[in-house]
Amino acid sequence: MAFFQFEREQILHANLEEVWDFISSPKNLKKITPDYMGFDIRTPDLPDKMYEGMIIAYRVRPVLGIPTTWVTEITHVADKHYFVDEQRVGPYALWHHQHRIAETENGVLMHDIVSYRPPLGFLGSIANALIIRNKLNEIFDYRKKVLEELFDRGE
Template sequence: MPKIELKTEINAKKEIVFDLSRSIDLHKISTEHTDEEAIAGVTSGLIGLNEWVTWRAKHFGIYQVLTSKITEFDYPNFFSDEMLKGAFKSFRHEHHFENTVDGTLMVDYFDYQSPLGFLGKIADSFFLKKYMTDLLEKRNSTIKEFAESGKWKQLIEE
């Protein structure tokens, strides 16, 4: 099962970074290149414990639908989301937030299992793990940009 770990230092309050990370609207902004849109469940604003969202997005030239649910939630330190339905066999994305001298350290752990058994493992090694890492890095870069610039005020209230 591939695992992706990303650490992002952000010069902003932990509460702001936490809320941006669970913002449906910011997620849409960070994935504009995939035409991602929330089509069911929580489709805008902040998602919380036991809430779910269904996304429709274009990956590898094909529109896909994925539903994930917030399964754990400890404001403003940690939350996790897990796939309920979608192209993966499974995934779990943990979001951790720690105070630092200059702001917040955001740590992502993304564990997933590809479908199609052996063929899925080949896809992971050739392109899928890199593709997923790039998507998460783009998302984190967008969170960082909004948190550090004050643009976060367009999406969340302090």
């Protein structure tokens, strides 16, 4: 049973409050997800701000356009510091994603830590090496680009 971690950091030239306001709104997740994933939030009447215990249902098409249901729970929130989402229904045997932000002299440091276990044991490890790790890099590269366009002011 394989277990993997994926980490990514990014500096945004913005203030802590505006970055937090953006990332703590579940409605903005679609904006930072590549279009080819067919991301669609299925939770009706989604609030503007997340909270601990919040359940969010999505429909995504991460591989070969095959639709997948993904349900996450926001398990921890520390205002303007971090939040954690954990998969409750979806393709992974385990998915735990920490979104951390901190103000620095250069802007806001975003630090993501994704801890995950693919399904199917040994076959999941092969899928990670061939597909999953590359997809995570693609998704976070896209997110980095979009967030830079939204927040960086050429500083």
